Amino acid sequence: MAVLRRSKLLKLSAIYEPIQKELSEIENEFRSISESERANFPNLYKMLSHILVGGKVIRPTLTLLAGRFYNYNRAKLLPMATANELLHIATLVHDDAIDKSDVRRWRETVNKLWGEEKAILLGDYLFAKAGEFAAATENLRVVKLFAQTLETISQGELKQSFDSFKLEHSRENYTERIAKKTAALFSMSTETGAILSDAPEKSIQILKDYGYNLGIAFQIVDDILDFTSSEEELGKPIGSDLAQGTLTLPAMLLLERYPENNPVKKLFQNGEKQENVKRAIELLRDSPIIQECYALASDYCTKACRNLGQLPDESKREALAELARYIIERKK
């Protein structure tokens, strides 16, 4: 069965099927957030309407799927899932402002449309909204976890910013950075789902670990796609990590394996962005590095799923396993 499923390209819509109703409610919630500003603050309404649509909604999905094993408490899971996606969007808005990115999800970024100042402030507004939804769970443990996670994410982003255009990097360094930048929020998403559904501590830990490892795998694949995908598929320019001076795993391996005349080294030392990014992409696509990175991401997905068997209900476990497979197979 697993083999059969693996043979076809997984679709997110199939994985989301059991929680489709809840995801629609989150969409409605997002619309309400925008609408609440329409009359009094039309400019904010426009920005919110622009940013609170689309996306893969993986983080709320994680909260909801992780919340299905015990007491599926919609009244608490829904605000938490909403909070997790809002937190994610807030970090994207700030990231794009920092990177001066023009396009995200096939649309112009907030900083491109309204300027960097507004993007900073909109991000702050969204952090606040996320905090409000987290607090609406009335659960202090998840509220504390939420604040700690934002701290961890900011630390990860700061680390990335301080490390940009530096050639000296270890794999541990990379893993630490993506653990903070990405896996922390994945892990918080599943952990809060487990906590809010009254899961026993052991199951909370299993679901938290699942989220963490899935997050690492997700970010490795993200870093691969930045080289192997196309702008049409990805919804933003490819090679942008490298252009920003961020040394991701594929670039790190390229640097190790091709010490002579290396485009990453040249880029970090001399600039000439366009030419060197283009050459790095070409070199990587023709090298075994991409497969190596995929193998590592796969290992993390295996690790993510290793203890799921201890959770009750096979079909609910299978949804998490499918999501892990999707993470590897996705093209965007």
Added chain:
Amino acid sequence: MAVLRRSKLLKLSAIYEPIQKELSEIENEFRSISESERANFPNLYKMLSHILVGGKVIRPTLTLLAGRFYNYNRAKLLPMATANELLHIATLVHDDAIDKSDVRRWRETVNKLWGEEKAILLGDYLFAKAGEFAAATENLRVVKLFAQTLETISQGELKQSFDSFKLEHSRENYTERIAKKTAALFSMSTETGAILSDAPEKSIQILKDYGYNLGIAFQIVDDILDFTSSEEELGKPIGSDLAQGTLTLPAMLLLERYPENNPVKKLFQNGEKQENVKRAIELLRDSPIIQECYALASDYCTKACRNLGQLPDESKREALAELARYIIERKK
């Protein structure tokens, strides 16, 4: 007695005297926050050590002074007071990044020293830390209030940003903006102090109103000092609001009273920043507008104190009344 006190220049140190020990503990807490990053993330340690010192610490003072009327619960009041100051500092870090300000509190800003990107991320980190301290109170009501206040502040900042360099402003517009930008946090500071000391609802409302009105008065005085003070006294360049295109109350009145050849109008329409800001400052200093603004700020302070008499303990009430007088008399 009150008259006697009013006749000499109030010193913050005297007002802070009953809570001096707690303020020192907050200072220690700030040092611990920096120290916690020293070994693993020296760059973040440096930024935190730079930003987590100095300041008037008015917001934590408000929480502590408001928390003295009933059950003075240090274990809860201290983290909340810390959270309120951290939230304030986080907004300053983002404000300076947005305004591209070079100097604050007589020192170079984070964006000046480390660049705008780092300032955005440091602000996010500080928001998270603030949230953690708020959550450490274990009180859901204040956690919710905290998140709502951050939302209100971001809205106020966004309003200011969208309104910059616009000449059409009403006084209501100004009051709404400073209510969100400044008074919301003042009001949250006293309200949380009251809540965490188990004050009855009526007293919570009185202390909340005190904070709100004090916040409005504080911002009006801030806006006056931006024209009447000196860079040496203020710790940052004067006239900077106007230079940023922010129409504060004194500038608004200048615009109303001197419709001909008005430097504010010229600045907003044609630029020539240096010359027009200089002329606006000169005109304002020679006009009765400053006294008019002070009278309005005084009215808000009177309003702030009008119901304090209903609170128990005269000497504790007097501390709040003195703080209100200080707000008007302060020179920086």
